[in-house]
Amino acid sequence: MPDANVLPDATTTDGALLVLAIVLPAAGVLLSFVLGGRYAERIASVLLPSGVFLATIIFADVWQSDHQLIYIIGDWKPPLGIALRADGLSAAMMVTMAIVICAVAVFAHADFGTRAGSVEARAPFAFWILLMAIWGAMNLIFLGGDLFTLYVAIELLTFAAVPLVCLDGRAETLQAALRYLLFALLGSILYLVGTALLYGSYATLDIALLSRRVHMEPATLAAATLMTIGLFAKTALFPLHLWLPPAHAGAPAAASAVLSAVVVKGSFFIVVRLWFDAMPGMLGPAGAQLFGALGTAAIVVGSVVALRQQRLKLLIAYSTVAQIGYLFLMFPLALGTVSAELQSSGALAGGMLQAISHATAKAAMFMAAGLIYAVLGHDRIAELGGIARAIPMTIFAFALGGVSLIGLPPSGGFLAKWLLLEAAVATGQWWWAIVMLTGGLFTSAYMFIVLSRAVAPPNAPLEPRIAVPRYQEAAALALALTSLLLGLVALGPADIFGVGRPDSMMGGPR
């Protein structure tokens, strides 16, 4: 099908929307700097909802036209110029991330709100600017059409994410941020070596052009390996996950939600771009099985360590390590065992849905944990008794998030795991089905531990330290409900993930 999907050299109608999706957050950040700290929240509260609106328009556009949206910057065509492209994957991820970031902004109003007339404080100023920067960097990752733009985007994302870890400036969080930064820097430099090697071999980094020129040779293999290791370090895939739990657990609740739900998905998305779009068919059965094995190790190690945690936020952070593992089961299941070609687009949709439902569920759970901490003054799991009576709505949101992580119907996690299981059966890889089911058991176990403590009667009468604002609970519950109802997309736009997948994936020149 030699159409716009394959020949990436013309701006489509509405392509300018893609530029807007990147310019808006950048303008918000710059404007906040110019106007000063007290305006940052107001600017964010205008821009973030319009971001959801914009992402929805792009999503509807891609879905209805059944084609990519393309914008060629300055009309300089690749390989010299830079293309922005929105296919089904990017449109779906953009909408999800915009919604999650918006909900986090509502939640964060309590902690980082700046009232009119209050003195300018550093932490709120930094938080709102970093939130908008993360939103912009994620949009650039989803839309960037060449590997070097993706490098710049992932660096922007890292620079926005690291300060979020240490917003409160305590020594532990500073250490966690520094460790995170060092892992991320190693990851980005490995990715950069890969882009140099690829450019040296094929004289382009444009993903669509590269997919037609690339062929298996030592330089390509070395480049792809280095880039993948670098991205694994940034995604915190086992065994490069050591930085994640202290960083995500130590950050303020709103920041944890963004880091766990949004930021790790950025580098994961680039892994998907790399292996499904830039180098289709190059991963090979052995490589795909290795990805799956690392994912399995992440699920097992993350879950077992999560079970042994005594602090709620650390438990949720280790649960993120485990859930990241699920994302990488997508690779062996989508690619099959015999040939290197895409065998199951269901597995691809399942993997992306897993990313989306984890984003919504995990953000809700971190928000709930933040509220629990605010009420109790601690988050020791053993002493959670009575909390379900004090803030029932929050515990309900936490439980719904857990339902999605475990994969009970009708949650998004259920649909994702269903699609992955179906692919496991269709491609005859029963071992991944066992991994998924075992992982579900582990998840149920640690969710049960937390919830059974939460509904237990308190040892001493519980005195809430603060009254939790209702809108904070509502933000967590809204995200948890989104995650729960995501399973219903099976009735509608689940096929969005296929839009913009070139047919050449099945047999392009290589």
Added chain:
Amino acid sequence: MNAANLFGLCGAALVGFGLYGLVTNPEPLRKILAFNLLGSGVFLVFGVVSRRAAASGLGGDPVPQAMVITAIVVAFAATAMAIALVLRLLQETGRSTLNADNPGGTNTDRGNS
């Protein structure tokens, strides 16, 4: 051995030294220096890529040069941020080390908002 190969090997050596330093040194400041060494090696590789594409009569391919400038800016910003974190850590705790015996985050158990 022509100049491109020589520079390529130098780049590879720098990458090797930097990677070794980044992985083995426990001190954050040394890790940051090692990262910069590693980065310089990668930038040199970009230069080689640019020069090798010059066979078509140009003095050098400008695209890798543009990329390497961006990468240098990024590495500079990253270094500045890492140094700022180390400095702040020094002000808070009086030392600038990462506890190497703390992979699972046990001492961040206290950490919360």
